[in-house]
């Protein structure tokens with residue numbers, strides 16, 4: 001299944017309750033279980049490559065994992081030095097958060113990943129961690145994986161980050177839990193806050209005041225985590241765009257996290273004209289609920305603030321922008337260049353292949369909405385690019401190649417797509 005030809009869709013009306021579970025929360029759930037004194041129970045864990053790699057790493061670090069296929073139970077007697085190299089696969093979240101978790105653990109650890117992850121910058125975590133005493137190294141002076149970590153004693157810190165990154169923030173919060181005094185971390189814009197919510201829910205002393213998070217190191221192990229992972233808004237968003245661009249369509253996306261740091265792309269789609277409503281159904285670690293999206297003609301939009309709140313959805317949003325009336329601009333989104341692919345280049349090249357006028361900037365792009373035409377697009381090994389252009393195919397037909405990457409975050413994507421469109425696979 002390395003290439004797919006997608007046919008244009010007729011109007012559809014769907015309820016989807018099987019959107020892939022949240023990737024950010026799934027990674028964190030298995031890592032944080034290692035900081036607790038009892039048995040953590042994780043229901044609806046994302047069984048995709050990125051998060052299964054994190055689960056495997058947690059096992060290699062000595063956790064006791066029982067999995068009946070529905071609930072994963074994890075208990076730990078503390079992090080053990082592993083016999084294996086720890087392979088994070090394609091996952092930036094996995095690699096960067098493990099750096100924070102392992103920096104203070106007893107032993108030697110080697111983290112690696114696939115060829116895409118091994119080209120992504122790691123200095124953003126290795127540098128601040130090393131500044132508080134962590135012993136890390138990697139290719140290009142600690143910027144590129146494979147990374148090695150020798151656990152060490154960490155000093156208390158007051159760190160001001162220049163980038164709004166939940167991965168960096170989470171790595172530093174995990175380090176702070178084992179530091180020798182109270183720590184503060186300040187970010188330039190609020191990034192997704194699952195780490196703070198989940199660790200607080202487990203009893204950690206974490207206070208958030210605007211952009212500053214204060215962490216008091218653990219005096220004892222945390223309470224076990226008992227969580228049902230909600231659906232991932234970043235995965236749900238592909239089907240939101242599908243409903244927003246196929247005239248006469250509507251979709252209800254069930255049990256999605258409604259965390260405000262995660263649903264900004266839905267808000268942007270709403271500002272473009274789509275008819276969107278939200279219904280809260282649960283609120284434990286996270287607000288969770290249903291999102292209803294109904295087609296309406298779209299207008300262009302400018303996106304320049306709170307970029308980290310919709311960074312992963314920008315490729316899919318750019319498909320909506322390409323079908324909208326008028327111009328859309330994305331600015332301040334340089335981070336897109338260091339994701340699984342350089343998502344500014346892959347979006348720009350893909351849309352140009354579909355006949356859309358696009359200007360590329362260092363930190364974003366300008367899209368002039370128009371008639372998308374069928375083209376052949378390569379994903380460059382990037383799941384979000386592959387799924388975004390498949391969704392564009394619902395409008396005009398599309399051939400997309402290099403599809404295996406979709407398994408990193410959304411293994412049942414094609415099963416759900418088949419409810420809307422005919423997809424034919426070729427080698």
Ligand SMILES: O=C(O)C1=C[C@@H](OP(=O)(O)O)[C@@H](O)[C@H](O)C1
Pocket residue numbers: 023024025093164165166167168170191192308311312335
């Ligand atoms: O913390 C997380 O779970 C994530 C944070 C974001 O990355 P950055 O921290 O690099 O912005 C996001 O792009 C990634 O998909 C998941």
Ligand SMILES: C=C(OP(=O)(O)O)C(=O)O
Pocket residue numbers: 090091092093094312339340384409
């Ligand atoms: C950027 C992403 O993930 P990660 O950084 O964890 O590889 C993503 O899923 O779009």
